[in-house]
Amino acid sequence: MLDTIVSLATPPMMGALAVIRLSGPEAFKIVTKSFTKDLTILKEKAIVYGKLFDDEELVDEVVAFCFVAPHSFTGEDVVEISCHGSMLIANEIITLMVKNGARLAVPGEFSNRAYLNAKVDLVQAEAINDMINATTQEAKKLSLLSLVGETSKIVYPIRERLADILSLIEVNIDYPEYQDIEQANYALVISEVNEINKEIGRLIKEGRQGQIIKEGIKVAIVGAPNVGKSSLLNALLKEDKAIVTDIAGTTRDVVEGEINLEGLKLLLLDTAGIRESSDVIENIGIQKSKASINSADLVIYVKDAENANVEDEFAALVKDKRVITVYNKADKVKKKDPEKLYISALENDLSALEKAIAKTVGVDKESYLRPSLNNARQLALLRKTYEQLEIAKHEAEIEISLDLISVSLQQAFFTIKEILGENVDNDLSKEIFSRFCVGK
Ligand SMILES: Nc1nc2c(ncn2[C@@H]2O[C@H](COP(=O)(O)OP(=O)(O)OP(=O)(O)O)[C@@H](O)[C@H]2O)c(=O)[nH]1
Numbered sequence: 096m097l098d099t100i101v102s103l104a105t106p107p108m109m110g111a112l113a114v115i116r117l118s119g120p121e122a123f124k125i126v127t128k129s130f131t132k133d134l135t136i137l138k139e140k141a142i143v144y145g146k147l148f149d150d151e152e153l154v155d156e157v158v159a160f161c162f163v164a165p166h167s168f169t170g171e172d173v174v175e176i177s178c179h180g181s182m183l184i185a186n187e188i189i190t191l192m193v194k195n196g197a198r199l200a201v202p203g204e205f206s207n208r209a210y211l212n213a214k215v216d217l218v219q220a221e222a223i224n225d226m227i228n229a230t231t232q233e234a235k236k237l238s239l240l241s242l243v244g245e246t247s248k249i250v251y252p253i254r255e256r257l258a259d260i261l262s263l264i265e266v267n268i269d270y271p272e273y274q275d276i277e278q279a280n281y282a283l284v285i286s287e288v289n290e291i292n293k294e295i296g297r298l299i300k301e302g303r304q305g306q307i308i309k310e311g312i313k314v315a316i317v318g319a320p321n322v323g324k325s326s327l328l329n330a331l332l333k334e335d336k337a338i339v340t341d342i343a344g345t346t347r348d349v350v351e352g353e354i355n356l357e358g359l360k361l362l363l364l365d366t367a368g369i370r371e372s373s374d375v376i377e378n379i380g381i382q383k384s385k386a387s388i389n390s391a392d393l394v395i396y397v398k399d400a401e402n403a404n405v406e407d408e409f410a411a412l413v414k415d416k417r418v419i420t421v422y423n424k425a426d427k428v429k430k431k432d433p434e435k436l437y438i439s440a441l442e443n444d445l446s447a448l449e450k451a452i453a454k455t456v457g458v459d460k461e462s463y464l465r466p467s468l469n470n471a472r473q474l475a476l477l478r479k480t481y482e483q484l485e486i487a488k489h490e491a492e493i494e495i496s497l498d499l500i501s502v503s504l505q506q507a508f509f510t511i512k513e514i515l516g517e518n519v520d521n522d523l524s525k526e527i528f529s530r531f532c533v534g535k
Pocket residue numbers: 319320321322323324325326327338339340341342343344345346347366367368369423424425426427438439440441442
């Protein structure tokens with residue numbers, strides 16, 4: 096029998112109320128041991144007011160929200176004790192529940208139970224965590240689509256199609272004498288795999304867009320000293336975060352800031368201007384700038400519009416990156432090259448850059464509303480399925496036996512099912528849920 100688990104469900108701080116959650120076969124019994132009401136007699140969900148006692152001593156006056164299995168979030172008996180919101184009281188109640196036989200929950204354990212009891216699939220369970228961690232409205236909306244099962248639905252047709260082709264091949268292998276059954280021939284495998292992989296390719300592309308919306312991107316602002324990198328950071332943040340002076344070599348450390356550009360989360364890194372220097376501290380800063388370039392998803396390469404043709408060593412440093420080159424201090428130049436992107440950090444004239452970022456990152460408006468498989472695990476499994484199917488296709492092309500092709504197709508089938516958690520073993524699901532916070 097599974098343990099009954101307990102944890103605080105609200106943040107560990109003072110508030111009007113705190114909620115302590117218990118889930119498991121003994122939840123009602125454990126609470127009842129210290130409660131003025133008997134919850135073990137409940138046959139359906141109920142809200143019960145009463146007092147909690149530790150032996151003779153009153154701990155708090157509480158409301159217990161009781162959910163009878165299987166009609167609860169976890170699928171087990173669940174009690175949510177709503178008490179007065181002091182950490183002292185909450186801790187006393189948790190200690191009391193442990194004394195009565197509950198065990199402290201580990202991170203993600205409630206969601207893990209919901210998953211194990213088939214209340215949610217893995218994509219939905221992961222969405223719970225994503226939604227809690229979302230910092231933009233857009234990311235929250237995407238997670239909500241997953242939570243209510245919309246994202247899982249995009250996997251079903253692929254799973255069905257693979258199951259169909261697998262069963263067709265099995266029939267052909269097992270009953271070669273049945274003439275009326277459609278012949279699962281090599282051409283069929285090839286054409287099916289082509290179509291399925293076209294679909295998977297689309298899902299990967301959309302998933303990556305979803306990932307960008309959810310997690311944001313890292314943007315390094317780089318360039319020679321004094322071109323206005325820190326001024327640009329400040330202008331984008333609308334805050335005086337980095338020090339700005341007309342002395343070349345002002346910025347030493349990497350200065351970070353986050354903005355929300357029309358729903359797109361950007362983690363901006365302002366870096367030290369790169370040049371030859373004998374200053375020890377400045378050189379460390381320059382090394383950090385180079386590291387920032389490497390870790391960034393996008394580089395804003397700032398040049399001085401007045402000295403637009405001055406070459407620096409950046410062209411080489413950023414050559415493998417997605418780069419937007421901007422010419423700052425546009426307010427100082429009269430003649431502008433129509434091919435170039437001008438901004439003025441001083442005058443807050445950044446619209447050309449903002450448009451270029453949105454275009455380069457390439458998140459279309461539909462991506463904000465479209466369910467997508469957008470976390471690293473889901474994307475890795477999509478890619479794996481794609482590769483396994485390519486192997487099956489290759490095997491069909493060189494006409495090896497259907498038995499062997501069936502094995503490759505089965506692997507792809509299992510991988511796609513793994514996205515929903517349909518054949519994830521217990522250890523792996525524990526590993527996934529351990530990334531959640533306690534009480535979820
Ligand atoms: N006219 C004008 N001056 C600017 C603009 N942007 C920055 N400056 C000035 O250029 C000088 C250098 O700006 P910073 O933002 O410190 O330049 P930086 O690239 O961060 O310099 P380092 O940190 O030394 O690498 C300051 O005097 C700014 O006021 C602009 O758009 N127009």
